[in-house]
Amino acid sequence: MTAAALPAAASAQQNQHPSIFITRQEATEIRASAGKYPLLDRSIAAARAMVARAMANPTDVPQPGEAGGYAHERHKQNYREMQAAGLLFAITGDEKYARFVRDMLEKYAVLYPTLGAHPLNKNQSAGKLFHQSLNDATWLVATSIAYDCIHDWLKPAERARFEKNVFRPMAEWLSTEHAQEFDRIHNHGTWAAASVGMLGYVIGDTSYVNRALYGTKRDKTGGFLRQLDLLFSPDGYYMEGPYYIRYALMPFFYFAEAVERKQPSVGIYAYRDSILKKGLYSAVQTAYPNGIFPPINDASRTMAVDAPEVTLAVDLAYRRYGANQNLLGIANLQNAVVLNGAGLGVARAMAARSTPPAVGFGSVEFTDGHDGQRGGLGILRSGTGRDASMLLMKYGVHGQGHGHFDKLHFTFFDGGREVVPDYGFSRWINIEPKFGGRYLPENDTYAMQTVAHNTVVVDQTTQAAGKESASEAAWGERHWFDARNPNAQGMSARADKFYPGVGMQRTMLLLRDARLPYPVVVDLYRLASGAEHTYDYPVHFRGPLIATSVKYQANTTRLEPVGQKFGYEHLWKEASGTSDSTVRLTWLDGSRYYTITTAAAPGTEVLFARTGAADPNFNLIAEPLMLVRRRAADHTFASVIEPHGYFNEAQERSEQARPRIQQVRLVGSDAQATVVEVTGEGGLRWTVMATNGAANATAQHSATFGGRTYTWTGNFAVEGLQAPR
Incomplete structure (x- = not known):
């Protein structure tokens, strides 16, 4: 047009x-x-x-x-x-x-x-x-x-x-x-x-x-x-991420409204197949169940859908694109309208309802890049309301100057909280004593670096060697996304152009089993190379460490950084150990316990670290992480993240502080498939089978490991999963 x-x-x-x-x-x-x-x-x-x-x-x-x-x-x-x-x-x-x-x-x-x-x-x-x-x-x-x-x-x-x-x-x-x-x-x-x-x-x-x-x-x-x-993919995803489309919604919609009123012949709201509508919808659909935008790329951890920019866009979209239940649900969270005819229309529609509208977004995948061919962002959801679970994986473009070096990065929201978090930006926005409220130097030296995210770091070096131009020239590659079964949802993506000679593929599942009270995450991260490398698998968390299976040596009198550059210089090495079997870590976040259980090959090293090193001005937020390290050419990190139990300090109650899942075993992994066995209390035994080769949602696949042949239909399957009734 x-x-x-x-x-x-x-x-x-x-x-x-x-x-x-x-x-x-x-x-x-x-x-x-x-x-x-x-x-x-x-x-x-x-x-x-x-x-x-x-x-x-x-x-x-x-x-x-x-x-x-x-x-x-x-x-x-x-x-x-x-x-x-x-x-x-x-x-x-x-x-x-x-x-x-x-x-x-x-x-x-x-x-x-x-x-x-x-x-x-x-x-x-x-x-x-x-x-x-x-x-x-x-x-x-x-x-x-x-x-x-x-x-x-x-x-x-x-x-x-x-x-x-x-x-x-x-x-x-x-x-x-x-x-x-x-x-x-x-x-x-x-x-x-x-x-x-x-x-x-x-x-x-x-x-x-x-x-x-x-x-x-x-x-x-x-x-x-x-x-x-x-700036938008064909389905509306904004390349700089949710935080920045939240900000950009205001000029996009303010000017669009002016154009529509003064030059309706432009057809601005219909331009590029109603891209403004898609841009707003993609933005609000990335939000966590509590309304906060996930802090991917340079982003605040607290920016939410009640921001004035989103209020403007919601009201104008409701007027220009027609009534929509989810828009009213967001307006209910915003508790405000703009002062023009669009705001009047939303206020009138809200007053006509006998009960407050709810927001009902489900699992969704967005393509990235203006042509929609440059990776994307996958979101899996389970449950309803603010207590719903949400798993997000990022595999799109870099995102220009606000992008982070974090391909195949994930976050996990559960129990009303972001429990496997993204650090977001390093900035004390508008707080003048902190570098004038600008982006801090640590935004470049830590927040943007790969180790600050939940994705594998190769040879303790940031993706694309930390060079924006190189990262902009490449992007993740969508493999498959399948959310048809609410009890077994999955997504898979590759990132092969960010470490020379190293192929990376991540497959993530969100599973519901009747024997477990909450959805669990299965994470399969496969690395392939013709030479040995050091692979670091970091998992960030916020609450206190409750228990671990790792026999570690704690550094209680002297701390040193984990490394010297690429963000490692900002991590205090608090403890380290080795594990030849299963690595398990339990932490408490809010009123719920979380345990990550990772399959470990002999000689696996585990480091416990915390942000704050090389930070003389105390600019960084001090938070813990576990880093599982493996030296190999080909390796697959296989993990399960299990929410469990209940804690209430006021009532002095603690229930099921130990996980039910006991072991994760990597059966085999190659270019065609990954097979993992997960066992737990009450006879729980899953066989997780995921396709690594050509994606096909209806084809039958097979893989042979250890003399046994596994077969399944579709891009993944989970044998032994008991669906809730």
């Missing part, structure tokens, strides 16, 4: 204000809805309270300062308050809100012409109000909405002054001075395009609109449409 250019002579309808996010008719409908829809009333009350607090204090437009410092946060709060005040003026007609926006813009009209590039940009694309141009773009997005709302109330001379002193210079700074960043296929480019395009609609400047849609060269090598073409 091609996009139409905005006519040079705008129509009378296009010149109406406000129009890019809310219209006078919508404002009238919202005003008439007072007291009818609790969610809308609550959101309006929150906006009123925010602006009332701002009005109670002198308006402050300070000189730019450090990221996370007072000036940085003040300018952020200023644009939020201006946007809220502008919308409240449109809805209520109360001129105090318009005066608030005008008076603040007056101060910016004095300050902005005096500013050059931010002095603390530290080699980033500099803004003027903020240390990076990204934040200037977010300021302009919000303020364009506020300006649109009070546009007709302002005097012509005031409009001329604001556009001359602030708006046009900022748009030129973002799109001309930083043309490369503006055209960059990245969330920074998305924000820049959205901000300049939205301003263009408000002030009637078609050159800004076309620059935003098609890029600085007007040939679609950059710009908003190119972002939609390249």
Whole structure:
């Protein structure tokens, strides 16, 4: 689908204000809805309270300062308050809100012409109000909405002054001075395009609109449409990961809404087979059952679906793409709506329900890369509600500058918690004393490194030697994904281009057995090489270590790092030992125990470590991990993760602190198949058979190990599994 250019002579309808996010008719409908829809009333009350607090204090437009410092946060709060005040003026007609926006813009009209590039940009694309141009773009997005709302109330001379002193210079700074960043296929480019395009609609400047849609060269090598073409896979997965699509949802949907209202001929919501809808749905479907986004790539561990960016996207998607039960379920978690017709529609739908809607996402696989041919992300789910289990494996693209070197990495959520976690980013966001709230040096030296993730490290070296360009040139390869049977779900992927001469394949299953109270994870990680290597299999956890089968020597008086580089320098070696049979580790997380049981060949080394070494500024979060080490050419790590028992300190109760699964034995593994036996209490005996060769969901497969031939149909099978009734 091609996009139409905005006519040079705008129509009378296009010149109406406000129009890019809310219209006078919508404002009238919202005003008439007072007291009818609790969610809308609550959101309006929150906006009123925010602006009332701002009005109670002198308006402050300070000189730019450090990221996370007072000036940085003040300018952020200023644009939020201006946007809220502008919308409240449109809805209520109360001129105090318009005066608030005008008076603040007056101060910016004095300050902005005096500013050059931010002095603390530290080699980033500099803004003027903020240390990076990204934040200037977010300021302009919000303020364009506020300006649109009070546009007709302002005097012509005031409009001329604001556009001359602030708006046009900022748009030129973002799109001309930083043309490369503006055209960059990245969330920074998305924000820049959205901000300049939205301003263009408000002030009637078609050159800004076309620059935003098609890029600085007007040939679609950059710009908003190119972002939609390249940042999402065909099924909507965003290459930088859930945390960053959460952030990018705001410019994507704000600008899309403006385009739809001002240039409906573009068909922006239908563009690329409704890619915006798919982008939102893929984002929220990656969330854990508690609503928190999995912290893959550079990401916070606490960002959730109630973020304002997701609230915006959910409300607009509900209006533009039609009613959807899961969207209302997310809106119920958000407990807020945006202040326009879309928010009114969601609030009305929520008020009409007698019971709160629930979110019901199931297992899903997303392809990665703009062509959908660059690996993906697999998610297996079992159960319902916040106590559901979720297993995630990542095998897609690197994710540009925010990507981590973590192919075939997994996380496991169970019992309302991420119990096998991802470290996420190394950053104390917006906490100015911690490196100005920026990404810390340890983000590069630890958080991005392979050992910081739950995937195998070869020769204590990060994947692709820790080089972003090399990792960007390769990606994981989807093998198979099968979630048809809710009691036996599985996924498999390869990553053969990240360690020279080493092939890696991981197969993960999520199984329900009537003899076990919770779903368990089966993990089969196969490595193949023509030469010997040291393979490290790390498993990260958070709770206290309860018990282990490993006979270890603890380092109680002196600690040393596990290694010297690639993230190992940040791991204190707390204990080590060897095991010739089964490696078992039990820890407590929340009210539930977890045990990982791993098959071990003779001479297997086990290290117990904790983050915090080479960290003089105490930037790292101190957390434990177990690292199973094996020296071999070909090797398969076969493990089972079993949730079990119950702990309640207040009641002094502890039940089934020991696992029921007793042994995991690797029967055999080669290029065609892996076979594992799992035994446990009560006669539990599984034979797990997984296809390593060509994937085929209906074909019969066979493998012979130790003189016995195993046969099964499909890509995997589990003999002896007793399905719950």
